[in-house]
C-alpha cells in the first residue's frame with residue numbers, strides 16, 4: 001500500500017530543481033511547431049496547498065520556493081519558474097504550489113498532449129478533478145512504470161517522459177533503470193527526465209553505474225545539494241538524470257545550479273553537480 005504524500009514536501013528545494021528542468025525541457029519542445037506528448041509516470045495530486053496541514057508540518061517550502069518568491073535578482077530560468085508558480089497565487093502571498101501535471105498543463109499548446117499516471121487512491125481523485133474536461137489530458141489510475149510502455153512511442157514522435165517516483169521501496173531504484181531501458185527501446189529519441197533523492201550516496205552511485213551500463217547514450221545529470229552528504233539529515237541533495245536532454249539544458253543549468261546552491265544551501269554547504277553520465 002502506498003503511504004507517500006507529496007503534499008508534505010511540495011515546493012521544497014528538490015521540487016525547485018525538478019520543476020525548473022521540467023519547464024526548460026518543455027520550453028525547448030515548444031520551440032518547434034510540431035506537437036509533442038508529455039508522459040508523467042508519477043503525477044501526484046496535481047497541486048498543493050502550502051497553507052494546509054500537510055505542507056505546514058515541516059514547512060519544506062521555506063527552503064525552496066519561499067526563498068525565491070520575493071527576490072528580484074533571479075537568473076532567467078529561475079525567474080520563469082517563479083513567474084509560473086505566481087500564476088497559481090492570486091496575491092503576493094504564497095499559498096499554492098502546482099505539481100508537475102499543472103506546470104505541464106500551463107505549457108501545453110492546443111496540439112500537445114499530456115498523459116498522467118498515479119497509483120494512490122486519494123491522489124488519483126484529486127488529479128482527475130484537475131484534468132477535468134481538458135481534452136489534451138488523459139489520466140490513468142495505474143502503475144506508471146509498467147503501463148506507460150503501452151503509450152510508447154507516442155504518435156507525435158516527439159516527447160518528454162517525467163519519472164518522479166517516491167522511492168518508497170528500495171527496489172524502485174532498480175525498477176526505474178529496467179523501465180528506462182524498456183522505454184528507450186520503444187522510443188529512442190524521446191527525452192526522459194528521472195528524479196532521484198540523495199539520502200544514502202551509495203544507492204545513487206549504484207543507480208548511476210546501472211544507467212552507464214545500460215547501453216543508453218546521451219545522458220546528463222544535474223544535482224543540487226543543500227547539505228554535504230550525511231546520514232543524519234534525511235534528503236541532503238536531489239537531482240535529475242536526463243536522457244536525450246535538449247542541447248540548451250546544460251548551459252541553462254550551468255547558470256542556475258551554482259546560484260541555487262548558494263541561495264538554498266545550508267550555511268555554505270550547498271553544492272551542485274553537472275555531469276555527462278554517458279556521452280552521445
Ligand SMILES: C[S@@+](CC[C@H](N)C(=O)[O-])C[C@H]1O[C@@H](n2cnc3c(N)ncnc32)[C@H](O)[C@@H]1O
Nearest residue numbers: 006042043044099100118119120143144164166
Ligand atoms: C514524488 S510524488 C510526485 C510528485 C509530482 N510529480 C509533482 O512534481 O508534483 C510521487 C507520486 O507517485 C505516486 N506513485 C508511487 N508509485 C507509483 C507507481 N508505480 N505508478 C504511479 N504512481 C505512483 C505516489 O502516490 C505519489 O503521488
